[in-house]
Amino acid sequence: MTVLALTGSPLWYAGRAGGTMSLVLLTATVVLGIASGGRSAPRRIGRFELGLLHRDLSLLTLVFLVVHVVTMVLDPFVHLGWAVTVVPFGASYRPLWLGLGTIAFDLLLAVLVTSAVRVRLGVRRWKAVHHLAYAAWPFALFHGVATGTDTRGPVQLWIYAVCLAAVVSAVWWRLAKAGPGRVPGRLVGAAAATAVPVALTAFLAAGPLQPGWAHRAAAAALLSGGGR
Template identity: 80%
Template structure:
């Protein structure tokens, strides 16, 4: 555990805990959305029950992400402004990794707004906007890995390994249950889902698991933050 983790303020612990729980809930939401779609939907629960569970998980995810943002901004260590929570790559503290998290949050907020306007947008437009949630998940994952000062802890490593494993398993389950046709789309989905853990593993090996990662992240901060 790093020195920051040992001497961190209660706000730091609250920010890390809420961020980790938010990532787990977002992963569960993505897994449920992928695995229960199309012919893979469990008949015992029914589409209404699955839809309600999916919605509740989504709202709970946003609640924990809101706590994560508020506690991170209030934490005096990183000196974040409120604008950073909606403007990607505007922070002076690790702007790349914080920017990924901000982008993920913006995408999820877009999903929330379009869901509230679903009747006006129509099913086709709403479904197109709903795909933003799937794009937000890998951004949130790399945000947590790159920003977290406790990334090298065994528990965090297991969590970061379990999240992509769950999503990849859900994608392959969906593909196994799918009927014939749309071979190109199915191959693209399988390749995209498999690429995430591969890239994440390579990033771990070259980044957070290597000595001096915090220093290199600070150097990136200076370059991306204009020398601030």
């Protein structure tokens, strides 16, 4: 069978759709968390309603993420195995970029588990773990860009661009609304909001947007025995 036929399986498309939806929902969750925090919180919407919306978006993100993970493991092309869903950098198919997705998944699982024991854990510790969701977003973004065989497609590129613009805009909005103090945190936020777009643009130009990027990775998986 050809590489195109293998990557065109229903499980592959279901996995890509689940991954894209989970990224979009994670983006919405992160944007809501950033833009509604601190002094930038909307005045006309109660924090309780914002909290419920944030929770529901988080749960939907996990639902589509599970769909993405399960269908990718079951897809016969790369033979990922269940271990790579929680242990990063162990796959034969694009180990670095799949590993970033695994890290994002692990971070979100940590947020889910600690949320279930929030009362016992304490608010301060729970918030510290909860902030890992923000770290999961860039890992998920680079994972999707680097592993998706449809990254060069206009629709997928627009999705990535909108997700990136939404989070970066939310960060700058939060920084603009922030009061005095917490200079180190503001500097970190400004640096991240600058570095991520630059790094992603450079990576796209040097990697996924180059002709044959997806086919070379698929061929490497076939040669290593990761795909059939």
